[in-house]
Amino acid sequence: MPATVRDLVGERQLGLRVRAGEDALDRPVTWVHVSELTDPTPFLEGGELLLTTGLTMSGGSDLAGFVRRFVDSGGAALGFGTGLSHQEVPEGLVEAAEAAGLPLVEVPRPTPFIAISKSVSAALAADAYAEVTTTNSARQELTKAALATSGRAGVVRRLARLLDGWVLLLDSTGEVLHAAPSAASRRVAEVSGEVDRLRARRGPASSSFSLGAEQVSAQTLGDRSRAYLVVGRSRPLGRTDQHVLSSAAALLTLVVAGSQDHGDTLWHLRTALMRLILAGRPEAARETAAQVFGPLPEEPVRVVALAGEPAALRAAVELLAAPPRGTRWFVAEVDGYVLVVTPAETGDHERIPGRVGDLHLGVSEPAGYAAAEQAHRQAVRAAGAARRTGAGVLRFSELARQGLLGLVPRAEAEAFAESLLAPVLRHDGTGRGDLLGSLREWLRQHGQWDPAAARLGVHRHTLRNRIGKVAELTGADLDSPDTRAELWLALQQLDPG
The missing domain is CATH 1.10.10.2840 (PucR C-terminal helix-turn-helix domain)
Structure with missing residues (x-):
């Protein structure tokens, strides 16, 4: 969890003294900002501890207005440094903060503002590290559960425990495949309306809604044979929880085809992992991809799109699923195209045409995983142009040289x-x-x-x-x-x- 105002007050070496808003000390502090402006709120995003020495505050200042604007901007707390512009915190500021329920702490002269900034920064770094380690640990647990004999049931049970909530895995008709705990199956009637709305949408879809005092998240799984994953608990999902849920959804894509063979299941997993990559979230796909298909290519990467008839595309995936010795790429079918993510600097993508038949290839410009969605668009546009013009391979950079008529x-x-x-x-x-x-x-x-x-x-x-x-x-x-x-x-x- 991020540092709270109470945490900072509890650090004795800082010597902070609470002057107002003691009932709100558990507010999280997202950052520390120092300002002597009469109105610093245009430069704030919300959640900040604002530090000031009151340089511009005088007896005629509108201190109530200053506090009101800061509260309206979403500020977490106010720290007032004494011993410089003011020997003590102005009484009007204390009264205004108390009336607004805003935590106000006095920062003594010996405590530099940077000490407070370092303390908050250290807490944020520790929180980020804890998020990474927790997410990675959860992914490993989910992957082990998916590969165990219990399969999807194990993933559902493990996800419910990791999120401290209840989980439903529903088939394409909305019937329960698995529920954890088992009593969660009684909630199907309550979520059926939302599942129906997801069913009516094309492509991947998700929604968040309230169910009494609980927060519920529902999403579709798979493309060819849909399933639905519904998760609920008494508090909203945090960022780490969202990462865990995404990992579980990717793994559960393995089983949305139900009775399909193992190869078809891996096909769905490839598609799910590729969608995570194209969404700029390779970290959510990396663990599972490494355990099942091998490590993802190092960035920068190129995205290669293959266009052609469905049967030829399916054959291309099977051919490309096992890269030649000394190469590394990741392949999947997404929205009618076979997509290959390959290292940009090794030239591995140049070896793809020799392994596929009558297909048309579009090659993106080099990009990091954060820009994978843009690289995907480039590759698809180039592949579409290659198919229209009969070209075998077309780079995105070559589209402009063809002119509009070439497209x-x-x-x-x-x-x-x-x-x-x-x-x-x-x-x-x-x-x-x-x-x-x-x-x-x-x-x-x-x-x-x-x-x-x-x-x-x-x-x-x-x-x-x-x-x-x-x-x-x-x-x-x-x-x-x-x-x-x-x-x-x-x-x-x-x-x-």
């Missing part, structure tokens, strides 16, 4: 161009003038009449008449930059010259 299938681009320019093509086909060439030169000169007319060797009034005819035939607003861009792309598709 569109040629047949569709030609149909668009011919449809947009059909009236102009018919006109020119009668031999009554070169409207197409005039339009091209006018657009190339950015709509400037004199340079375009000079290039065409006609009078500018003649050019105006031709462009006016184009507007009449197409019904387009040639003053619109969107229209000009579409016409230019259509002209480029018909004849790049």
Whole structure:
């Protein structure tokens, strides 16, 4: 737990003295901020212990307003240093803090503000370390439970103990697969409405809600055959609890297919772990991935997306599941693409095309796991463009060099161009003038009449008449930059010259 005001007051070497708000000393302190501003609240986020020597406070200061603004900003407590600007804490400040229920502590002259900052910082570091060790220990316990003969039942029981609450694992119809403790199965009727709402959504979904005095979290498990994990307890889940729950959800994805074979189960686990990676949470996937599939690649990494027919994608996962000797990558199928996370600096991704058949690959730019979602988007866009254009491998960095037309299938681009320019093509086909060439030169000169007319060797009034005819035939607003861009792309598709 983070340090509280009471913890700081209890540190004798700091010598802090409570002047107001003694009933609220158990408030957690998220940070220490020092300020002598008359209103420091724009620079606060909430939960801070604000330290000040009252440099700007005088007999005419609005101390009640100062306290009110600080409380409204979510501040945890106020520390007032005496012996500098003030020999004692202003009585008006004490009264205002007491009235607002705000903890106010006096910081004696011998105690430097930095000593308080160091104390809070040390407590936060210890809290973070405890969170990491607790989460890792919980993941190990859950993994052992998942691999034991009790399987999903063991994971449910262990999760209930770790979270000090109750847990339900429901099948796709909402029937109980496992409950811990067993009495939790009686809560199915109470949570069925929320499970129905999750069932109606596409893709992964979750929700948090109250059930009497309890806080409940529900989420979907799996893609092909859904299940539901519901957890409840008398207090909200903390950050460590959320990590533990995510780990359990990833492991329980193993069993959402029920009677499917072991290979299908591992398929689901790969997908669940990949979703955690793409969400920028590799730490939640790392432990399980290492025990079942091997360590995740070191960052920076590239994400490679493979696009193609479903049967070919399934075969690709099986081929890529065992990397060649000396390589390390992690592969799974997500949302219709096979995704491979591979080290960016080793060039392992260059070995993928030789191991798959008629698939189209999109390769992201190097990225850390924190930016995995962006790398995923890059790879999917590149793979989509590769599939449309028939390319075998396409890097995201190459998309811009292809131009916009390179992202569109040629047949569709030609149909668009011919449809947009059909009236102009018919006109020119009668031999009554070169409207197409005039339009091209006018657009190339950015709509400037004199340079375009000079290039065409006609009078500018003649050019105006031709462009006016184009507007009449197409019904387009040639003053619109969107229209000009579409016409230019259509002209480029018909004849790049």
